[in-house]
Amino acid sequence: MPTHFILQIETATQVCSVALSRDGTTIAFRDIDEPNVHASQLTLLVEALLREAGLTFADLSAIAVSKGPGSYTGLRIGVSAAKGLCYATDLPLIGVDTLAGMAAGFAAKHAEEIEPKAWLCPMVDARRMEVYTGMYDHRLKPLKSAAAIIIDTHSFSELPVGQRVLLFGNGADKFQELFAANERVAVIPHFRNSARYLSGCAYQALLDKQFEDVAYFEPYYLKDFVATTPKQR
Known part of the structure; x- marks a missing residue:
């Protein structure tokens, strides 16, 4: 081969x-x-x-x-x-x-630390309390499709009984304090x-020969780009 x-x-x-x-x-x-x-x-x-x-x-x-x-x-x-x-x-x-790449990288990097059957939640910062995120099981099977979500104290309240989720990525670090008292949500900081x-x-x-059409391939932005005007000083 x-x-x-x-x-x-x-x-x-x-x-x-x-x-x-x-x-x-x-x-x-x-x-x-x-x-x-x-x-x-x-x-x-x-x-x-x-x-x-x-x-x-x-x-x-x-x-x-x-x-x-x-x-x-x-x-x-x-x-x-x-x-x-x-x-x-x-x-x-x-x-x-x-997000799939982040999940795979995190699983490999923290293989010995990930608790059995914990769900993985990669997060890319989308400013303020919003992130681009998805959900994967411990075998990297997708559980939730990518979405732009605003995170608050009620996020992840729908988790099955006993299920824990690990948040990581540059969008996750800002939620350490938010979920500090939540035993079912753990923020693993400094993952880049x-x-x-x-x-x-x-x-x-x-x-699998899953190739993109170079002429028409575009990034998956998830949200439309919105141009902003710099604030006046």
Whole structure:
């Protein structure tokens, strides 16, 4: 069976990240967790990562990108870059659900800490008390589709008796105090998106030949972009 290298791009949040995987396993990655660097740093990260791994685009089987939900600007930059690379190299494009990638990455990173059968709730910040989120069981089976939800003290009150849920992602950290007294909801802080978490999903999509139409593929914004006017000082 041939070896498959995939270049992966993650820009759905503040983190600008690229990774390389071989047959579903991450072999190298670079993350920059700083605001407003996607446009200036993404292609530089790609070039540096390939050079570091001793690979060229000719060695790749596909390019994968985190398709959302997430930041409108970040997603637009990441998807545009991925599409441009696919056009230039004639490589197939794979779109990976951002929340599914987060759930897979969290499950792998915290495998020894996750309590049996806990549900996983990745959260991408959508400002104020709103997040983009979904729900997955401990085997990463989707339980709830992605949605933009405003979180309050009554959120998760519909959980089955005895069920616990773990919140993580840049949208979850702000709810630590809100759920501090709730034994059924745990916030796992400081989890950040990374392209290295896309490896398993991207590889499975490659094996299944689930490729995007490069000409028509668009990010999954979930909400319409609303332009705002800067406040006057």
